[in-house]
Amino acid sequence: MSKAQYEGYTDQAATKLVREKFGDTNVYAQNAKSILTKASGFIAAYDFTINPYRGCQYGCSYCYAAAFSPNNKMRHDWGKWVIFKENSADILEKELENWYRKNPHLSPKIYMSSVTDPYQPLESKLQLTRRLLEVMLPYRPVLVIQTRSPIITRDIDYLQRFQHLRINMSIPSGSEVVRKDFEPRSPSIKARFNAIYKIKHSIDSLKGFVPKLSVTITPLLPTLPTDESDFIQKLAIADRVVIQDFHPSDQRSLVASTRQEAKEIKNKYAWWYDSKHFGYLQFKEKLVSQLPGIEIKEGKAGFTYE
Template sequence: MKYEAKKDRRSSLLFKETRAKTDIYTVEARSLLNKATGFMAAYDFTLNPYRGCQYGCSYCYAAAFSPDSQKRQDWGNWVAIKTNAADLLDRELTKWQKKYDTPPRIYMSSVTDPYQPIEKQQELTKQLLKVMLIYQPILVIQTRSPMIVRDLDLLQQFEYLRINLSIPTGSEIVRKDFEPRSPSVKARLQTINKLRYSIASNHQNKIYFSVTITPLLPTLIADRDKFFSQLMGIDRIVLQDFHPTHKNSLIASTPHQAIALKQKYAWWYDDVAESYHDFKQNLENHLIAWSSPTEILEGKAGFAYD
């Protein structure tokens, strides 16, 4: 069975337009499944439907993978749509299937959000899910967007799926500082609960849900208990340090922006190691008190499918 898509063989830059202060490009990708290495080495491939990301989070490492320095500086204000993505994915998965007896492990996405706002009109991620349903890879979806619930009918048909919802802080005021364009904390918590109550693992599939508190941003003490209680029952919580400021690791932010944000939350960053430890310890205590089966994993280990 093959996925049928309209083939478009025009130039690599087909058009440019501005929508809501975002420059929108279309490109034809040479490949869609990229060999996974480094932090994603547990997977065979990473899959990014788009280049760029409209959320433009201040701390995002993905800006470093922009095609040029200007786009790196303008991170969050441009998106490139891979117009041939569905057709290309179908060909690449057919090739894999002919060569291997086991399904590939795919991480979607490593340097973009597959459900960023442009997806509402383009439905590119939706097209890719339809293709993958034919081949049934082991799939992990990473997003911070409630838009993912649009595709519940597709997601529940996967045999092996983990959905990672990014919620780096339990405080809305902190979210607005570090990632002002992203969905609210409340919306994301509602999303992960909607997903896990609508899609259940059974004898036919293995579908799991994670909240990735990565990078771990400050959560105000007043918000902490409520935040923890809303995480109860989720399969996995992933913790990871906020990027350090040395060696240009905050490349997605201007130095002034990053420094200003850290100064604003000096009560957390003056001793970030202690802040991290305290947060983790309090979270563990809540899980024990609630007899929650939720596992806490840190760093690279947390992003694996199983």
């Protein structure tokens, strides 16, 4: 099968046309042959990953998923294009039916999402993720949702019906100035914490299931000394805090690695990365000492459901 050619990113005849513009993002539609992908590597503890979108409007400078772009032009324009899997709900229904025919007494472990944000801005219009949640509910999966978006609160009515759910909210820094440098297209830190508070306090434990809540500080970005105490205090809303350093750099395509954009921004914060008084180990020690009773996990170990 010939490789898809995306309008705006090819010198050949385009086979995938821009369906619409969402802000400054080119949006393409595509039918998926499969929506459940066998989990491996970093999230091998799961049976499947599920990604309703390819590409991500947040376009974070450090995002390893840019390596999996359809071509180099799209890799360099990370954040300005999204491909949505138009038939994802129908495909998921078939795949889960097949799973339960083979595993009638075993709930699948699903990680959503590994290479996109399931609640990026386009989700507010398309509602693909919401439809996938609706499909999954009768199958009672063990589900982990990874996002940095307050849009997730829209789906509290579904989320509270999952008995085994963990929500990982990505908040890599406690300083807005740092966030704006590394991920200027993403929601504010305040909006993300507000989303966690709303999820935790809007669900009546007598009428629904309160999900497990993690804050994933991944990759760990600098937090200014003036913001650090407040940031750590706010992390107490979660039952788990996960920290992780940047992915190793690798110039090959199709390899999860830290992008050049992020490495250049890191130079601005050399005072944090190179200092004996700041940095990864020092921040970890502060989390452990100031958040008693909360799980502090590193890297792969922090992304399990348990």
